[in-house]
Amino acid sequence: MAIDMVDIRQKFQEKQYKLTPQRRIILEAFVDHQDEHLSAEDVHTIVRQHSSEIGLATVYRTLELFSELDVLQKMDFGDGRSRYEINEKTTPHHHHHLICLSCSKVKEFEDDLLETLETVISRKSNFTIVDHQVKFYGYCEECQKKREISD
Amino acid sequence: MAIDMVDIRQKFQEKQYKLTPQRRIILEAFVDHQDEHLSAEDVHTIVRQHSSEIGLATVYRTLELFSELDVLQKMDFGDGRSRYEINEKTTPHHHHHLICLSCSKVKEFEDDLLETLETVISRKSNFTIVDHQVKFYGYCEECQKKREISD
DNA sequence: CTGCGTGCAAATGATTTGCATACAC
DNA sequence: GTGTATGCAAATCATTTGCACGCAG
Numbered sequence: 001m002a003i004d005m006v007d008i009r010q011k012f013q014e015k016q017y018k019l020t021p022q023r024r025i026i027l028e029a030f031v032d033h034q035d036e037h038l039s040a041e042d043v044h045t046i047v048r049q050h051s052s053e054i055g056l057a058t059v060y061r062t063l064e065l066f067s068e069l070d071v072l073q074k075m076d077f078g079d080g081r082s083r084y085e086i087n088e089k090t091t092p093h094h095h096h097h098l099i100c101l102s103c104s105k106v107k108e109f110e111d112d113l114l115e116t117l118e119t120v121i122s123r124k125s126n127f128t129i130v131d132h133q134v135k136f137y138g139y140c141e142e143c144q145k146k147r148e149i150s151d
Numbered sequence: 152m153a154i155d156m157v158d159i160r161q162k163f164q165e166k167q168y169k170l171t172p173q174r175r176i177i178l179e180a181f182v183d184h185q186d187e188h189l190s191a192e193d194v195h196t197i198v199r200q201h202s203s204e205i206g207l208a209t210v211y212r213t214l215e216l217f218s219e220l221d222v223l224q225k226m227d228f229g230d231g232r233s234r235y236e237i238n239e240k241t242t243p244h245h246h247h248h249l250i251c252l253s254c255s256k257v258k259e260f261e262d263d264l265l266e267t268l269e270t271v272i273s274r275k276s277n278f279t280i281v282d283h284q285v286k287f288y289g290y291c292e293e294c295q296k297k298r299e300i301s302d
Numbered sequence: 303c304t305g306c307g308t309g310c311a312a313a314t315g316a317t318t319t320g321c322a323t324a325c326a327c
Numbered sequence: 328g329t330g331t332a333t334g335c336a337a338a339t340c341a342t343t344t345g346c347a348c349g350c351a352g
Binding site (some may be wrong): 167168169171173174204206207208209212213228229 | 308309310
Binding site for chain 2 (some may be wrong): 059072076078089096100101107108109111113114116117118120124125126127128129130131132134135136138140141143144
């Protein structure tokens with residue numbers, strides 16, 4: 001569940017990156033906010049509370065860096081900003097995102113069914129699939145109830 | 152294959168929208184560039200060649216309008232700009248996008264398998280699914296060949 | 303006519319970048 | 328020490344918006 005700090009430290013050494021306090025703090029923010037899909041702004045806000053000043057530009061640069069190192073995964077829910085989450089390399093389970101059209105909350109759904117589809121596509125299209133991203137749009141349980149009331 | 156102009160004209164009348172030359176021309180751009188996933192800039196460029204000046208702001212407003220009317224479908228391939236394609240309402244087939252990580256070209260893949268997955272999700276998560284978007288990232292046939300050569 | 307549509311320029315919002323300073327290794 | 332990181336402010340890029348004018352119905 002937790003991040004493998006040893007692994008991360010190693011990746012940093014390999015690439016000659018420095019493990020600065022800012023980078024640690026930003027990483028911490030993700031550990032403290034598991035499964036929350038934080039945006040750069042979100043991270044910046046969180047980080048400012050915990051500690052001193054970290055420039056927004058640094059947050060962006062750090063998020064980019066962690067994405068390259070596969071520590072974080074950059075994702076896009078179509079709300080005009082990039083969001084990030086910890087990349088759990090230990091769990092090969094791809095999870096899909098259920099995006100509520102009403103309250104915009106994002107839930108996750110564990111599933112491996114897509115592997116089948118990938119095989120079909122690879123075969124039919126001669127397209128080598130490396131990764132996929134699936135988003136389902138609809139209405140979450142809470143918003144469905146609200147809708148029933150207001151209708 | 153072609154757009155149903157009668158249908159579109161009707162939608163416009165219903166909503167009291169005007170079918171201006173600009174709007175026609177922009178629509179034409181999509182007819183002339185089927186399956187090409189045009190961005191606002193793309194449309195603007197295309198349109199400028201064919202005819203006189205159409206402001207970029209107008210292009211944006213028009214694309215937004217057509218999306219609302221379900222004439223176009225707005226999509227996001229993560230390249231920092233929205234892209235649009237004609238919404239073929241006649242074909243209920245959802246097609247998925249295969250995005251090449253090497254040449255960035257986007258191919259399409261027809262498939263209905265996801266309906267199964269939607270049912271599973273709805274049942275397990277109490278999430279009412281309205282729509283989905285699936286993107287597969289990988290390497291297209293051409294780029295695979297190039298890779299073999301350069302490796 | 304009349305209000306919706308357009309073009310232009312200016313505003314916005316997320317993200318990036320240049321540069322002088324600061325600090326991890 | 329030395330080159331990478333950081334913070335700040337300015338730059339960039341896609342998209343949006345305000346406003347006076349133009350034209351489709």
